[in-house]
Amino acid sequence: MVKSKLASNDPSATQPTAGSEPDTAAMHITLNPSATSPATGNRKPLTSPSKPTAVFTEHSSNGGGGSGSNNNNNSSNNSKPIGKGGGGDDGGGSAKSPSRRKNSDEENDVIGDLIGDYGKWQFVMTFLLSLFQVPNTFHIYSPTFQAADKSFWCRRPTHLNNVTIDRWRNVSSSQENCRMLNYDWSTLTSAQVSMENFSLPKNLTDTVACSAWEFNPYDKLGNTWSSEWDLVCDKEYLKNVAEMFFLAGVATGGITSGVLSDKFGRKMMLFISAVLQSIFGLALYFADSFEFYLVLRALLGIVSVSVTYAGLILAIEYVDGKWRTIAGMYNLFPLPVSYIMISGIAYLTQDYRNLQLCIGLPGVFLCLLWFVLPESPRWLLCKGRIAEVKDVVRKAAAFNNRPLPDNLDKLLKPPVDEEETAAGVCELFRSKYLRLVTFCFLCVWFSMNLIYYGLVLNMNSFGGNIYLNSALAGLVEIPAIALAMYIINRTGKKWLFCATFFAAALACLCAAIVEGKPEFLVMKITFVMIGKFTISAGNTIMPVYTAELYPTAIRNVGVGACNLAAGFALVLTPYLSMLTKIEDHLLMTLLTAWCIFGGVVIIFLPETMQHHEHEERDEEKEIDTQLTV
Structure with a gap:
């Protein structure tokens, strides 16, 4: 887990810990509570000259698209994280107190404040x-x-290809598909086998495993692994x-x-x-x-x-x-x-x-x-690639018709990694x-x-x-x-x-x-x-x-x-x-x-x-x- 703090002029500022993000490598930043009026709980504009303080949490995962449960921090100065609740098309919405949030899906960070929770840009992307x-x-x-699975039977010898399939399967007893009567088929002709009264000696019961197969061409399955590489029996x-x-x-x-x-x-x-x-x-x-x-x-x-x-x-x-x-x-x-x-x-x-x-x-x-x-603006911010973050944020905000604050550079400070455990x-x-x-x-x-x-x-x-x-x-x-x-x-x-x-x-x-x-x-x-x-x-x-x-x-x-x-x-x-x-x-x-x-x-x-x-x-x-x- 990596925690990084942006510089703050308010040493008493409470630094709420990121609650419980979705199961991804999402990075959550909670702005300095001093940006919120303790008296009213109303958000000050993002253009406020005060420098933001953020608690930065990075985690990654191999799956899932969920969110964790809410992490409500009760600080001594009644501070509230800046963020927008579930936004509309432009990602807007009223700020919500942590105590009123029932699910940390409503956690917000500085990226969300800048480009909106969900707007036209997010929909397209x-x-x-x-x-x-x-x-x-x-x-x-x-x-x-x-x-x-395709229906199949033992392959007819080349010189017996003119024999119908049903006739061949009856004569050769290849109904079980994997074995046939052990007989020297080279001694027979297509004409002999095709005769209705033709049959092999009744005392012939010895069978042998088929070495090749034919597959039903009329089953509407076409050529499959089975027919290509004889994956049968x-x-x-x-x-x-x-x-x-x-x-x-x-x-x-x-x-x-x-x-x-x-x-x-x-x-x-x-x-x-x-x-x-x-x-x-x-x-x-x-x-x-x-x-x-x-x-x-x-x-x-x-x-x-x-x-x-x-x-x-x-x-x-x-x-x-x-x-x-x-x-x-x-x-x-x-x-x-x-x-x-x-x-x-x-x-x-x-x-x-x-x-x-x-x-x-x-x-x-x-x-x-x-x-x-x-690239993910949150991942870029995590890695300190601020110029790329700005580029993504500007394009996304413009697409969502959201104005950006003048102090954008101050809001997008690169995190400082502490010792990682x-x-x-x-x-x-x-x-x-x-x-x-x-x-x-x-x-x-x-x-x-x-x-x-x-x-x-x-x-x-x-x-x-x-x-x-x-x-x-x-x-x-x-x-x-x-x-x-x-x-x-x-x-x-x-x-x-x-x-x-x-x-x-x-x-x-x-x-x-x-x-x-x-x-x-x-x-x-x-x-x-x-x-x-x-x-x-x-x-x-x-x-x-x-x-x-x-x-x-x-x-x-x-x-x-x-x-x-x-x-x-x-x-x-x-x-x-x-x-x-x-x-x-x-x-x-x-x-x-x-x-x-x-x-x-x-x-x-x-x-x-x-x-x-x-x-x-x-x-x-x-x-x-x-x-x-």
Whole structure:
């Protein structure tokens, strides 16, 4: 944790500690309380000649778009931090006393005072950033179509290619797909095999494993991994390995991307990752061996998650106040839209290579946004790059039609770093409260990712039309995210989050009951979509809720640990589809169990919005003291 103070002429000025920011590398600056009239509590203009004092807190994270709970400081001079409450289009709004704030989303800093909490500039920038989620979603979801199961059978010998497929499968007894009768087929002709009364000796029962296969050309799946590299029978598990490589890359990138983003900047990390994502994504189109394909998928996973995290952090640092939570959740909207888009693209291409080309190209055009998107002004201020901060602030303020004060140079003083003490993993278990929160969230993040991606990445295991199922899965997530955004600040997060797990459990249980019954296929798909709707709402709430329960000083470490648990779940999800080959009901039954488990664990967590504000402030002060002494 880094604390920096700007010079002040008021030695008695109270220096409130940053409360609890969103789970990003956001930098919060509280101006000198002397800029506020003690008598009236009204804000003096930013052009006040008094020099500002700021407490500067930097923290970074690998995920989440949430905000922490409020940190109300009761100073002896009744000082109040300068800031604007949730602004309108121009980021305006009345100043709010800390004692009246129920959520630290309404924390404000000098950047927010200058350019507004949320205005036209922030809307355009966050919208452009959200577009980076489109290729990310494409790449993580593409195996649903690229690795789809195709019907297959043992390949006909070349000289028997004129024999119909049905006739060949009957004569060769290759109905089991992986084995055929052990016979010297070179002694037969197409005419002989095609005769209706032709059959092999009845005492011929010895079979041999097929060495090559043919795949159904009329299943509307086109060329897939299976047909390209014969990933069937004893090689079928390699399809899951390919997806596991990608998700292992996601887990690895999730651990490192936050640190690199803090060091090199959000914009730099975003665009380096986006360029590499485009290169690896397009290189997959030309991959001529499965081994090379695996390596590229792993590298693609590493850079894709870096695009996600850097873009999310940048989006949240563009805004201020209550808009931080909304910006983090707003960044998720392209996900369901991308599910729908890739379903249509896959249906039109019906070839895994052509699909890969189509989903790799959008990233190339997004790289051009380098000339439009600025670096985070809060990160630049943290690094003391004042000239660049001024440039961003002037452009943003002009776009938002906000006048800048004459003393801009005084307001944007570079912070002075004190000796930095990094929070370690051990801090997550220092107190009873932190041990409880950490253990619960490790379980919840593991469960959520296993359930969410267990549904998303196994759409081809649920029966029905894979393209329609995938489009519906994206369609139901749009209102789920919108609903979560609407009510998340109007009610407690704990019970809403808990309800999403239990509702998903009920839907998955109903789907498990009707599993394996073709006459109930539509009903099963309906239950699966209900489960997808509810768990998507929970997936939107999870990072926000996690951010609120961890004190600022160790939030980065806490969410990093949660991401590690999520990474383990991601690596397991490709293998869930194999459960249906063991027993029809096993997959949905397992997802039901994890839904119930996650919901029960959430019951033990506190409700931050109503019950935990004072406890968290005390906890944060304790941790902050231990780390800075």
